[in-house]
Amino acid sequence: MTDSQVSPEADRRLRGWRWLALAWWLALVAVAWHQWGFWQSPRIDSDILALLPQDAGDPAVADATRRIAGNSSRDVVVMLGADDAEAVLRARHAFEAFVQDRATKGNDLLVAERSPEDWFAQARDVLAPHRDRLLTAAQRQHLENTPVDTLAESALAALYGPMGAPRLTEWRSDPLGLWPQWWQAQAAASGMTLDGDGLLQAEDRHWAVLQFTLRDSAFKLDGERRLQDLLDGASAAATAAAPGLRVLKAGVPLHAESAAVQANREVNTIGWGSLAAVLLLVWLAFRSLRPLLLVALSLLVGCAVALTVTVLVFGKIHLLTLIFGASLVGVAEDYGIHWFASRQGEPKARRWSLLRHLLPGLWLALLTSAMAYLALGLAPFPGLRQMALFSVVGLTAAFLTVIFAFPWLDGGQMRTTAFSRWLGGTLAGWPRLASRRSGIVLAVIVLVIAVPGLLRVHGNDDLRSLQSSPPALIAQQRDVGRLLGMPSPAQFYLVQGRDAEQVLRREEQLVARLHQAEAQDKVGGHRALSDWLPSQQRQQADAALTTRVENGVLAKLAAATGETLTRGAFATRPLDLETFIASPAALPVRHLWLGQVGQGMASVVMVNDLSRPDALTTFAAQAEGLEGVRWVDRTADISRLLQHYRRMMTGLLLAGVVVVFGVLALRYRWQAWRVITPTLLAGVLTVALLGWLGQPLQLFNVLALMLLLGMGIDYGIFLVEHRGDASAWLAVCVGAASTWLSFGLLGLSATPALRAFGLTLLFGIGLVWLLSPLFRPAPDQPSPPPSPSNGHTSA
Incomplete structure (x- = not known):
């Protein structure tokens, strides 16, 4: 039955589908209007600190960090x-x-x-x-x-x-x-x-x-x-x-500009490189301008809607979100590729029944990919949450464009091409695990590669390993800091008290200890507000001391010279904090005063010359036993946090495997293992390869494995959903190749976090692509039952 011979019930569903499509196009008009206004004055954030977790439970540390960073x-x-x-x-x-x-x-x-x-x-x-x-x-x-x-x-x-x-x-x-x-x-x-x-x-x-x-x-x-x-x-x-x-x-502006220039270059390299790779593959597979334009349309819509929603939710978009989102084109095009791979050789009159036939697999592919991307949002990293939202919205928008636009816009004939026939035909020559012996051979190969590699894996969560500024600029920054004795913005003392006087008194106790350590050459210098503005108690004591001593000296000199010598006049009241902070004299230390924090007041004491042996340990020891004084090492704190979330996300990855398998089992029952096993093996082998190469395991490698779980499942879904026929294999090959190129290009990034993403997915996507056909069901095995209204029997 052709689409022109549909039943009244099917015709009503088609009209309802058209109204949904119209609503989607109206939404895209609003997105286009927002895009026009956004690019007139783009709100793009490139501050790397915005990616890091916020100290929601410790406002004093968070405030101190912001003040120190903002001051310079x-x-x-x-x-x-x-x-x-x-x-x-x-x-x-x-x-x-x-x-x-x-x-x-x-x-x-x-x-x-x-x-x-x-x-x-x-x-x-x-x-x-x-x-x-x-x-x-x-x-x-x-x-x-x-x-x-x-x-x-x-x-x-x-x-x-x-x-x-x-x-x-x-x-x-x-x-x-x-x-x-x-x-x-x-x-x-x-x-x-x-x-x-x-x-x-x-x-x-x-x-x-x-x-x-x-x-x-x-x-x-x-x-x-x-x-x-x-x-x-x-x-x-x-x-x-x-x-x-x-x-x-x-200076911070030099690093910021370097990051902006680098990011601009990478957006062009990764984004345009990914797009060019996708479009080239589409052209080779279909040799028609229509698939090329429609797949490009789905990618453009996906990125535009994702950007608009991200800006509306967060108020701005981070630079790394754009770079990461540029690689999204390698995933979002899977839906369009699958549509056109199935359309080859099919008359245009059957495109509506074809859509109904493809929808279950497409919905499931979107669901599993979205689950993997949403897992990024579980970590308390604002940048990762942006990436998660951008990716999920972008994938969903590309998917909706395919199902709401392609059946109307793709009204011509789709002939098979020599390239698509050849590529689809390669599945027939691909081995399949049809016996216990072949399964044992694969298991031995995996163990030989995986076990030694996994034994070599080591974690490295040091925040400094994520530094992406040019080495020459970092070296100059260190030289300037050494010559000028500039304090470290990442290590400092946080001093808290009920009021300014108590804060200054506690500072003075800390500074006394620091002076002793400096005199013994154990640590370098420090910068403290109390060195410029002593506490009221200290000022009163010093005023009494200088009055007594200087009057005595002047009396001795008057007796020796025979002259009348009187001491000059001074202020009768101590210098208060408000007057000092508002004056030009406070310029070198004004940023050290935090003011009201929680129920009290706070300040910071900064240190320099951390290159001495055991300097961090010695500095930390000076705060021991002092009430209201804490040593803060932001580099170590964030590194510990990265380690914590790496372990937490590893646990969530394992939990995600269980959840995804449960979702697959609802659809494929006992065939679900064929869908998920290639992705699991690819993940294990990827970690092993990182171990062989000596690459440390970081949080961003684990997050990439979560994405691999969502994306790799798609290939198993397509091959099992359609019994591994040639059109499904063509869609898998074109989609996997473009995804592999997109995320592989992230491995070229000079940003360590993105490079870790890229390298992990470069291995992972390539491996799941190679392994998926091994687990495809035999052509005579039943596929999941189609929906009752499905009039299309073959992709």
Whole structure:
């Protein structure tokens, strides 16, 4: 019976199907409207931190991490080093002139920070009235343990002796020179001890330190090397002015731009490469423009709908979601390929009955694939949840496009091609496990490959292994951090208390321990708010100490000189937190104050020079026994979390196998083992091959295995659903080849997580493709019963 001879009941179902199709096309019109607006101003996030799990149970750590990351998200530091100070000054002038010249020509990416001299003048004016309350630990100890007579002699010698360090206030207000000493200590702690020309001396070189702020967001995506090209041009100008100059560049914007450029390149390579591979395979199989255009349409609709839904749910879409989604074309085209493989040789009048015949297998393939992708959303990684939503929606949209559009748009004849006849015919020569002996042979081969490989598998969940920035840029970042004593943004102390005063007192207890460890050369330096703003209690004690000592010194000097000497006036009240934080003086440490967190207040103390032996262990030990003080190692914490979720997702993978097998058993009963066994063997062999190659097992390998479970099942479904006929095998081969190429191209990614995905699926898809025909049922074995309305008996 042809479609033109359908019963009234079938005609009513066809009309209902047309209304559903119309609703789908109207939905696509809304998606197209959203796409037009989205690409006018795309909301694309490339911040790698957005992929990481959030500390929902620990808001203080989460807030501290965001503050530290946000504080430097637009900062760029350039260091120019040479043996000769004059050469460095010439280089600095040439570098700044080049940046300024480009700014006047429209390339105003960078804003130069104010000079250290300008900031120092403002900070000094703010803190000078409170000078008597600002002492270092060494100064405090010196004043407490040194007799007044000795201090008076030192003050007199400094007054009449050779000119030493420059004074920052009137002599009578600071007879012991405590104020310059305090500033020198702060400069040394910040790693910015500069000479009179504003140059840093380190590692037998003179260094000019230039600081810039990126005018726009560091994570703005356009795929162009604008910032790096600007800095490279300025570096070339500086090197021309001072041959032999060493240039170091560091900052989050450089890494962000590198990631954006890399991602733009990979989107084009993976996305367009996958699309080209799919379309080429479709052309070879069908030699018709219609299948080519309709399969491309299903892929375009799938990606567009997925992007729209993801943006509506999350407000924006992550860059890695786009890259991962670009590989979706290798999966979503399976539905269209299966349709056209079954349409070959069939008259166009039977396309509606063909659709009814294919629907059960297509629905089951979509269900199992969607289950695998949805498993990605179980991990608390915002990026993975985006990928899961993008993939499920994209697959569903491609599927709906096939069932709602193809029967109307595919109205022509579909002749078989020589390539499709040859490819479909290869199934006849493919071996099938029809005896116990052949099963034993396969089992022995699998064991020989799998057992040694599995014994070599080892896990590696270190977050640093996911670093994808260029090695040269990472090396420069480390050099700049070492030369400037820049603190680590991933390791710090979190100090909490009921109010600001308690937080500062607890900080002071921690800092006292750090000073002892630093004096013993066990650890490097630190940066703490309490070094700049002591607690009220400490300020009162220091004010009393300096008043007593300096009045005694001035009395001794007055008796010795016969002059009347009185101490200068100071602020009568301690410097409070609000005043200090709002002033320019707080610039170096403002980001360390978190403010209100939960029911109390919090701050962070940052550390630097983690390259020393056992530095992390020593730093962690300093917080032991201190109430309200915690050592936070974000790298180790996230690495432990990655390990936890790798193990959890492995358990879910095994549970997923059981669930999928149950779903298959409902449809195929005792034949279900034929559908799932190729995928299980492919998964085991894939892990073994990773072990043979020495590749560590990470969370992203396990997630790829979950996708393999969903995608590999499709091939078994098609071969069992249609008894392994030539059209089903043609659909499997074309679909598997395009999927294999799509995810295989992910193995070319410079992003380690995507590379792990790609390599795992490169092996997995290839293996399940080769193994599926071995488990196909014999042609005379019954297939699952068709639905009662099915008028089509053969694919």
